[in-house]
Amino acid sequence: MTAQATIAALQAASRSLTTRHEGCCLNWQHWPSVKPGATPLLLLHGGFGSWTHWIANIEALRSGYEVWTVDLPGLGNSGDLPAPCSVEHIAELIFAGWTHVSTADQPFDVAGFSFGGMVAGRLALLAGEGCRRCILIGAVGFGPLQVQVELLPPPGPGTDQQLADDTHRENLKRLMLHDVDRIDSLAVCIHAHNLARSRLRSRGLAVSNQLAETLPHIRAELTGIWGEFDATAGGAACIATRREMFAGAQPGAAFHLLPGVGHWAMYESPASINRLILAR
Secondary structure, three states, X not given: OOXXXXXXXXXXXXXEEEEEEOOEEEEEEEEOOOOOOOEEEEEEOOOOXXXXXXXXXXXXXXXXXXXXXXXXXXXXXXXXXXXXOOHHXXXXXXXXXXXXXXXXXXXXXXXXXXXXHHHHHHXXXXXXXHEEEEEEEOOOOOHHHOOOOOOOXXXXXXOOHHHHHHHHHHHHHHHHOOOHHHOOHHHHHHHHHHHHHOOOOOHHHHOOOHHHHHHHHOOOEEEEEEEOOOXXXXXXXXXXXXXXXXXXXXXXXXXXXXXXXXXXXXXXXXXXXXXXXXOO
8 A cells, every 4th residue: 555545544444524713724634443332532743744644543542532633733634733833832722623523521641753742731730630641752842851853945836755754764763763664654754744734834933942841730640751762852861861750740750762762663673662651
């Protein structure tokens, strides 16, 4: 099956919904659980991404959850982000949409990757006791601990396809995936398609200390997951500092380090991520 067909098949199995708040249209997807009465799980993707950041996880997570995804404002198939451009505003728009697409009185879990981790933390804060569990995977928003990875300029319109693919592969290697064997045609297709639709420039927000400041106020059960070789994390000492921050924010908070794994841990090590999310 081609990369495009793989994406299309998974999307066809979902129910697509749209919500509008403050003039911002959000695109949602819902995959029902195979388990009756399962808790909803909202998956938030990273910067310059879309719901397809979770393509390797959705089917497995349906075994224990009602799985929901949403394209963040200014990314994927959602509308542009209206002013102000802030993580707080993005979370408010997501939360407003969530109250429309979900059962309002049913608690939910949220998992956020990279920039989506910042949004997940703020969303959990807004939801209060309505959010049971907040899972942060390679999350940004830790100020001086964060590393801005230098990338090749993205290919422009009309670029030779082979050159464009090579550029995407190199940037995936620098930023997203440690194991080069995982940089397959599907990863390249997802990255290229997401990049082409990106209008929100989240890197400036990512280097703030906002998630670190939010952690102690989150009432949901915290879980942190980092790849050992996450290019944005700043190395072993900085990851260890994050572990201490999780423990300081919430005694007993779970924190997992995945050996041999880079930033896009859900794609590089889906079995590990799925097991940790499904563990209760």
